[in-house]
Amino acid sequence: MKLTVDQLHITLDRHPILHNVALEAQPGDIVGLIGPNGSGKSTLLRTVYRSLRPQQGVVRVDGDDVWALSPRSAALRTAAVLQESGGSPTGLCVTEIVALGRTPHHGLLGRDGADDHEAVEEALDQCGARPLADRDFTSLSGGERQRVLLARALAQRPKLLVLDELTNHLDIRARFELLDLIRSTGITTLAVLHDLDLAARLCDHLVALHHGEVVAAGPVLDVLTPDLLRDVFGVTATADRHPDGVVRVTYGAKPLALDLMPDEVIS
Numbered sequence: 001m002k003l004t005v006d007q008l009h010i011t012l013d014r015h016p017i018l019h020n021v022a023l024e025a026q027p028g029d030i031v032g033l034i035g036p037n038g039s040g041k042s043t044l045l046r047t048v049y050r051s052l053r054p055q056q057g058v059v060r061v062d063g064d065d066v067w068a069l070s071p072r073s074a075a076l077r078t079a080a081v082l083q084e085s086g087g088s089p090t091g092l093c094v095t096e097i098v099a100l101g102r103t104p105h106h107g108l109l110g111r112d113g114a115d116d117h118e119a120v121e122e123a124l125d126q127c128g129a130r131p132l133a134d135r136d137f138t139s140l141s142g143g144e145r146q147r148v149l150l151a152r153a154l155a156q157r158p159k160l161l162v163l164d165e166l167t168n169h170l171d172i173r174a175r176f177e178l179l180d181l182i183r184s185t186g187i188t189t190l191a192v193l194h195d196l197d198l199a200a201r202l203c204d205h206l207v208a209l210h211h212g213e214v215v216a217a218g219p220v221l222d223v224l225t226p227d228l229l230r231d232v233f234g235v236t237a238t239a240d241r242h243p244d245g246v247v248r249v250t251y252g253a254k255p256l257a258l259d260l261m262p263d264e265v266i267s
């Protein structure tokens with residue numbers, strides 16, 4: 001499944017948020033969206049999972065404008081795991097939450113079939129959520145919830161996965177496990193990640209947003225240059241591929257002093 005975003009403009013409450021944003025993910029690609037707080041990453045994701053209709057521009061999934069699809073057709077293609085909003089459903093156990101991922105697959109009768117059961121069981125196992133299956137979702141820790149919400153997204157059997165800071169609550173081993181799992185699914189993925197080491201580890205390509213514009217896009221090491229890390233993130237840093245094949249970012253001891261930072265970082 002190919003994702004294309006083209007000439008996207010978003011204005012919210014008369015504030016321009018995204019300007020002329022374009023990106024592409026080829027089938028099976030994992031594209032990381034990076035950028036400082038407020039640079040527009042979540043806003044861009046919202047246009048992709050159909051929560052925010054762009055005023056200009058288009059989001060295409062396998063050539064179809066997602067905003068021209070029915071909500072059900074769009075949900076059959078795209079699953080999102082978002083930052084916790086605090087609005088967790090109450091009174092549902094983990095298996096029931098994961099089963100919600102099957103909703104777009106149900107016909108008018110809305111009955112669970114063998115396919116639904118199999119998809120839920122597989123997703124619980126894939127995400128290591130089996131021991132939690134009977135627990136009340138609201139009783140789970142932050143990291144456990146993240147696993148379950150990823151399981152719900154995988155149970156949906158989507159063609160495109162949209163992830164907003166999936167790894168926030170996860171311990172370091174769980175981060176690696178879930179990132180490896182996402183990679184192993186082969187699902188085209190657009191992921192917001194603040195941790196640049198994790199972004200480098202997971203993604204084939206990165207897209208850097210700054211003040212609502214794409215300022216760099218391409219293979220990980222082409223994007224994570226010392227200039228970009230300074231100008232966009234306000235840090236002295238270098239990114240290198242180590243002999244084990246992993247890209248790591250080495251940061252200077254302190255953030256750049258305010259008087260050394262480019263104006264656009266401070267503003």
Ligand SMILES: Nc1ncnc2c1ncn2[C@@H]1O[C@H](COP(=O)(O)OP(=O)(O)OP(=O)(O)O)[C@@H](O)[C@H]1O
Nearest residue numbers: 012013015017035036037038039040041042043044
């Ligand atoms: N309704 C709104 N009206 C005005 N500005 C808004 C509105 N919603 C969001 N914004 C602004 O849009 C900008 C981009 O927000 P967004 O959540 O997309 O950033 P982000 O890159 O995901 O940030 P973070 O890394 O902090 O999660 C922010 O400056 C935010 O304050």
